[in-house]
Amino acid sequence: MPSLTIALQEGFSGERVTVLLDGEVVFDQAGVRTRTQIGSAHTFTVEVAPGAHRIQVRAPEAGGPVSVVADSSTAPVVRVSRAAAGLRIGADDTPLRHL
Amino acid sequence: MAATDKRATQSAMTKQEEREEMVRRLDEVAEEAGADLLPRIRRSGVYLRRPVPVPHMSDGQDAPDVQVEAEQAAPAAITIEELRVDVDGLAPTMTISGTIFKLFVGRLTWIARVTYDAAAHTYNGMITYRDGPPSLLSHTHISARLLGALPGGRVARVRFTGGGAPPSTRLYGYRDSHFRTVGIEFDCASDASLVTSYPLHSHPNRPVDLPALTLTVESAYSRQGIRMANTGGGDQIDISEAMNDALWSDLEMHDAMQRHWTKWADVPQWQIWTLFAGRHESGHGLGGIMFDDIGTAQRQGCAIFLNSFISDPPPGDPDALAAVQRMRFWTALHEIGHTFNLAHSWQKSLGAPFGTPWLPSQADEPEARSPMNYPFVVAGGPQAFFSDFYYLFSESELVFLRHAPARFVQHGNAPWFDHHGFEQARASTGGLLQLTLRLNRTSARYEMLEPVTAELKLKNVSAVPLVVDRNILRSDRLGVVVRREGHEAHQWIPYAQTCTAPDPHVLQPGESLYAPLFLSAGRTGWLIDEPGSYLAYAAVRTDSGDVLSAPLGLRVTRPLSREHERAADDMFTDEVGRVLAFGGSRVMDGAMDALREVTERQPDLAVARHAAACVARVTAVPGRVLEGQGEDRRFAVTNPQPDVAERMLTMAYDDMNAAAETFGHIRLTEEVTRVARTLTRRGDERLGGRLADTLADTLEQRAVLGSVVSAVRETVSRAKEEQAEKPGS
Numbered sequence: 052m053p054s055l056t057i058a059l060q061e062g063f064s065g066e067r068v069t070v071l072l073d074g075e076v077v078f079d080q081a082g083v084r085t086r087t088q089i090g091s092a093h094t095f096t097v098e099v100a101p102g103a104h105r106i107q108v109r110a111p112e113a114g115g116p117v118s119v120v121a122d123s124s125t126a127p128v129v130r131v132s133r134a135a136a137g138l139r140i141g142a143d144d145t146p147l148r149h150l
Numbered sequence: 151m152a153a154t155d156k157r158a159t160q161s162a163m164t165k166q167e168e169r170e171e172m173v174r175r176l177d178e179v180a181e182e183a184g185a186d187l188l189p190r191i192r193r194s195g196v197y198l199r200r201p202v203p204v205p206h207m208s209d210g211q212d213a214p215d216v217q218v219e220a221e222q223a224a225p226a227a228i229t230i231e232e233l234r235v236d237v238d239g240l241a242p243t244m245t246i247s248g249t250i251f252k253l254f255v256g257r258l259t260w261i262a263r264v265t266y267d268a269a270a271h272t273y274n275g276m277i278t279y280r281d282g283p284p285s286l287l288s289h290t291h292i293s294a295r296l297l298g299a300l301p302g303g304r305v306a307r308v309r310f311t312g313g314g315a316p317p318s319t320r321l322y323g324y325r326d327s328h329f330r331t332v333g334i335e336f337d338c339a340s341d342a343s344l345v346t347s348y349p350l351h352s353h354p355n356r357p358v359d360l361p362a363l364t365l366t367v368e369s370a371y372s373r374q375g376i377r378m379a380n381t382g383g384g385d386q387i388d389i390s391e392a393m394n395d396a397l398w399s400d401l402e403m404h405d406a407m408q409r410h411w412t413k414w415a416d417v418p419q420w421q422i423w424t425l426f427a428g429r430h431e432s433g434h435g436l437g438g439i440m441f442d443d444i445g446t447a448q449r450q451g452c453a454i455f456l457n458s459f460i461s462d463p464p465p466g467d468p469d470a471l472a473a474v475q476r477m478r479f480w481t482a483l484h485e486i487g488h489t490f491n492l493a494h495s496w497q498k499s500l501g502a503p504f505g506t507p508w509l510p511s512q513a514d515e516p517e518a519r520s521p522m523n524y525p526f527v528v529a530g531g532p533q534a535f536f537s538d539f540y541y542l543f544s545e546s547e548l549v550f551l552r553h554a555p556a557r558f559v560q561h562g563n564a565p566w567f568d569h570h571g572f573e574q575a576r577a578s579t580g581g582l583l584q585l586t587l588r589l590n591r592t593s594a595r596y597e598m599l600e601p602v603t604a605e606l607k608l609k610n611v612s613a614v615p616l617v618v619d620r621n622i623l624r625s626d627r628l629g630v631v632v633r634r635e636g637h638e639a640h641q642w643i644p645y646a647q648t649c650t651a652p653d654p655h656v657l658q659p660g661e662s663l664y665a666p667l668f669l670s671a672g673r674t675g676w677l678i679d680e681p682g683s684y685l686a687y688a689a690v691r692t693d694s695g696d697v698l699s700a701p702l703g704l705r706v707t708r709p710l711s712r713e714h715e716r717a718a719d720d721m722f723t724d725e726v727g728r729v730l731a732f733g734g735s736r737v738m739d740g741a742m743d744a745l746r747e748v749t750e751r752q753p754d755l756a757v758a759r760h761a762a763a764c765v766a767r768v769t770a771v772p773g774r775v776l777e778g779q780g781e782d783r784r785f786a787v788t789n790p791q792p793d794v795a796e797r798m799l800t801m802a803y804d805d806m807n808a809a810a811e812t813f814g815h816i817r818l819t820e821e822v823t824r825v826a827r828t829l830t831r832r833g834d835e836r837l838g839g840r841l842a843d844t845l846a847d848t849l850e851q852r853a854v855l856g857s858v859v860s861a862v863r864e865t866v867s868r869a870k871e872e873q874a875e876k877p878g879s
Contacts, residue, residue: 061497087497088440088488094432147435148459148526150484 052098053123057106058147059092061085062113062133069109070131072097083110089149099123106140113138193296194239194375196329197306197322199231200695229253230696233306233322234329235296236552237264237273240373241542246273246294246308247553250286253629253641253689258282259555262292271295279509281555288313298324328377329552330559333421334367334486335383337410341396341428342456348479353472355536367424367482370541375552376490381421385410389428397431398453400441407442407451416447418562422489423450424482429457438481440488447562452485454478464532476536483521483541490559492547495523512546520544582612587630587667587688587699590852591811594704598714599721599748600756601730602669602678603814604702606688609662618692620655623665624648627691632669632677634684642686643673645731666817671727679722681708710755717752720744730760733821734767736775736788742768749801756812759802763813763821766798771828796837799825803841806848815854819845823865830869839866 057070057078063085070078077097085092106129107118114137121129121142129142230251236243247261259282264275273294280287290312298304304324311317338344349364350356363369368378391406392398403425408414411423430436430453437460442451454460460477463470493500495515499507517528520543525535543551551559586607596602606623610616619625626647633639657663669686670678678684684706688699709715720726725741735742745761752758769791777786803809803822810818822845829838842865850859 086443087493087500088443089436090494090497094435145526146459148437148524149435150437150439150460150481150524 053101053127054096054098055104055106055121055123055127055129056094056096056147057129058094058131059083059085060130060132061087061090063092063110064133066110066112066133068093068131071107071109072099073104074107091147091149094147106142108138108140110138191299191304192239192327193304193306193324194235194237194242194327195324196326197233197235197304198325198695199229199233200305200321200323230698231320231322233294233308234553235273235294235306236329236375236548237266237296239375241545241548243545243549243552244273245549245553246275246292247279248287249556250282252286253631255286256283257555258284258286259553260287261549261553264292264294288315289318326377328372329375330556331377331379331420332371332561333381333413334378334424335381335411335413335422336367336424336426337383337385337387337406339387339389339392339398339425339427341389342426344426345454345456345475345478345482348476350541353469353476353536355468355533357538357540360540365479365541367479367486370483371486373541374543374548381413383410383412387425387427392427395431397429398427398455399431400439400444403427403441403451403453404444411451416562418447418557418560419450420560421450422452422486422561424486425451425453426482427453427455430455434458437477438485440485442489449489449491450561452489454481454485473532477525477532480521480525487521487543487547489561490551492522492543492550495520495544496527498546509546515544515546518544520547522547582610582614582616582694583618583692583697584609584611585688585690585697585699587686587702589702589704590815594702596678596704596706597756598679598681598706598709599717600706600812601760602704603812603817604667604669604686605814605816606665606667606699607662608657608664608690608692608697610657610659613659615659616657616694617654618657618663618694620653620663621648621650622690622692623663625650629689629691630667630669630686631688632684632686634678634680634682636682640674640677642669642677644668645671645673645728664816666814666820668731668817671724671731675724676722676727678704678706679718681706714752714755717748720747721757729764734764736768736773749798753801756808759809759812762798762801763803766795766802767821767825769798770795770825771832790832792834799837799841803844806844807851810848810852815849815852815858819849819858819862823862826865827869827872830866831873835866835870838869842866 055072059068063083065082065084067081068078068083069076078093078095080093083092101123103120103122105118105120107116108131109116110133113133117131117138117140119129119140119142121127126142126144128145128147129140132139230249232249234245234247234249236245236247244264244266245261246264247259250258250260258280260277261279262275262277264273266273270293273296274292276291277287277289287310289310292308292310294306294308296304296306306322306324307319308322309317309319336344336346347364347366350360351362365373368380371378387406387410389396391409392402406425407423413419413421413423430439435458436455437458438452438454440449440452442448456478460481461474464473467473495518498512498514501507515523517523519528519535519539521541522543523535525532525539528535542548586609588605588607589602590605606628608618608623619627622628630642631639632642655663667688670676682705684704686702686704690697709718721744723741723744725738726744729735729738729741729745742765745764748755748761749758749765768788772790773788774785775788776783778784806818813821822841826838826842826845829835829841842862846859846862849862
């Protein structure tokens with residue numbers, strides 16, 4: 052079954068983060084924190100139906116929500132980071148690599 | 151100047167200093183002539199401040215510096231000054247920094263970015279960073295001149311100015327070509343292999359001028375100015391330690407580190423453990439991790455996962471095998487970089503709550519060709535990265551590695567003046583003299599109340615004779631610190647400090663000076679009292695430099711009984727401390743009563759020997775006591791109490807070997823020979839002779855120097871001769 056990998060990466064310092072897939076909560080956790088030595092806070096995979104899906108991420112302490120449309124066949128990796136200006140989100144087909 | 155003074159001064163100028171002086175002048179002649187008479191040598195590295203006067207230079211740079219002499223004449227407090235010069239060699243950052251460690255004040259690190267003034271042959275810059283007590287250096291600018299051509303003759307002369315302080319010029323001698331020295335151990339899981347080297351020309355995509363070297367992890371770090379030594383170990387770790395899933399979690403790696411690392415200790419230390427393993431539990435996407443963010447001393451361990459993306463052959467690469475090997479080696483450098491507290495290149499400016507940049511102006515370096523940047527995130531990807539990668543850290547990272555305060559960089563990290571702090575200062579000294587603080591006993595365990603008398607040994611470990619003051623180990627040039635585990639360190643200050651005329655003594659190579667040290671108490675109170683573990687350090691300021699001892703560890707055991715415990719109330723007083731330190735008193739009656747009570751009620755305790763020795767010393771012979779006030783002051787003679795003295799001498803010294811264990815060789819010898827001499831002079835040659843002979847036999851059995859044993863055997867005969875030579879005898 053197709054899937055999307057959602058990676059919460061840089062900049063999280065204990066916020067509550069909620070991830071919605073097509074409006075449905077698939078992740079809701081407080082205390083999300085980036086391990087700076089690998090640039091990763093939390094990664095999870097959700098199974099999806101073929102085609103495009105809307106992923107919205109909310110972290111009220113980091114500003115307004117952000118969203119992206121990702122197709123599991125062309126952009127199965129969704130990356131979310133928190134920067135000074137707020138949340139950033141993007142989708143691509145590059146595998147996750149941390150060091 | 152008197153003839154004797156001249157001789158002493160001439161002796162103090164060692165051959166080493168003469169050679170350096172000669173080299174300095176030769177170097178100046180070369181520079182002034184504008185000719186390269188000598189081959190250019192690398193001058194970057196670590197220098198140590200020298201406690202010798204700066205020779206007069208004719209460049210007018212520091213002509214009015216009267217402070218030079220005063221500062222180099224050395225205040226009593228122990229100070230270690232290190233200078234780190236980073237202006238040439240591989241990847242110089244044009245930085246000069248220094249660390250000033252002063253006993254009981256603290257440690258200051260200062261950093262100046264410098265530029266070269268070709269006309270003046272100096273490196274000049276403003277001190278832009280300070281960490282530590284400001285009182286240790288108030289100047290704001292430096293001007294450094296690097297002199298000398300031979301490895302042993304390189305010196306740095308630094309003039310400090312500004313900050314409202316009088317200019318100061320300091321001389322530093324070259325000590326080390328590397329800025330830090332680190333031990334590393336590589337262990338390997340059974341499903342992986344070590345990747346600790348890489349031939350730089352194995353892959354065609356590289357800088358055209360990349361040298362054709364095979365880098366090892368150690369040599370790669372050496373190029374950054376970090377000496378890295380493989381400390382052995384090399385265990386193969388069974389994959390079963392990663393439990394049934396054969397995937398490593400951080401906790402499992404931490405456990406493996408504790409089990410397999412020969413240097414494991416949850417304390418700050420310049421040591422790293424590196425594990426090469428198969429795969430992390432988080433999967434193929436994690437190529438390596440500095441996993442050690444567990445416990446109190448972190449950043450000691452990291453891991454490289456070979457069954458991860460770092461082993462994926464890059465699609466279309468002309469030499470995929472070499473590319474994989476390069477990526478594995480690069481990952482090792484990267485993870486080890488994290489153990490030095492280096493962040494990723496794009497995280498340099500991260501502030502709270504992730505931490506604070508060590509320099510406020512730290513900027514991200516997203517395109518840096520550094521081991522701390524991901525090759526696959528730069529513009530152009532790995533192809534662009536490795537075509538311009540020289541296996542060097544970025545300049546800001548090199549400044550951090552070479553110059554940042556040690557506690558930021560060192561694996562584990564620690565507050566000032568813990569074991570590490572003093573150890574680091576010790577490690578940065580070295581050279582001509584070696585100071586040892588030791589116990590001459592089979593065990594470092596002391597009964598509660600048992601006074602601790604350590605011994606100091608200052609040895610000439612150089613190949614040339616050195617001049618030291620004969621009384622230096624009993625002078626205010628000695629500094630001692632005692633620290634009980636889990637408590638603050640305290641300075642030990644003796645109850646009495648001798649003020650003696652200089653007594654220059656030529657210490658031949660291999661020769662030593664010795665002195666006892668009553669460590670339990672001093673003017674700052676009782677330092678060794680409660681049951682627990684203690685560490686003591688000694689430092690001495692000599693004309694050849696400051697010398698610090700290795701720590702002396704000892705343990706005080708729990709009281710043997712309630713009575714033993716109760717005796718502490720009477721014993722741990724200032725007066726008893728003084729009486730024990732001086733070996734008796736004819737005026738401190740309360741303290742002497744407390745000691746007599748110990749001899750009567752708890753004669754089996756080790757402290758009873760000390761108490762008995764104090765009582766014996768004042769009862770064996772008559773003494774004089776100053777009595778009265780004002781014009782009525784007079785000396786009164788106290789009468790001996792031979793019966794009491796004999797009983798106390800028996801208690802103190804009947805088992806001379808046990809006495810040697812608790813008093814230490816030097817103090818026992820001083821005490822027993824003093825009593826033996828006095829008894830002999832008083833006519834009790836039998837008892838005096840018996841004491842001296844028993845002591846000599848015991849010292850001989852305990853392998854004490856033959857010259858000391860002979861001197862003890864002659865105690866009685868010499869006392870009789872001295873008595874016979876006295877007028878009227």
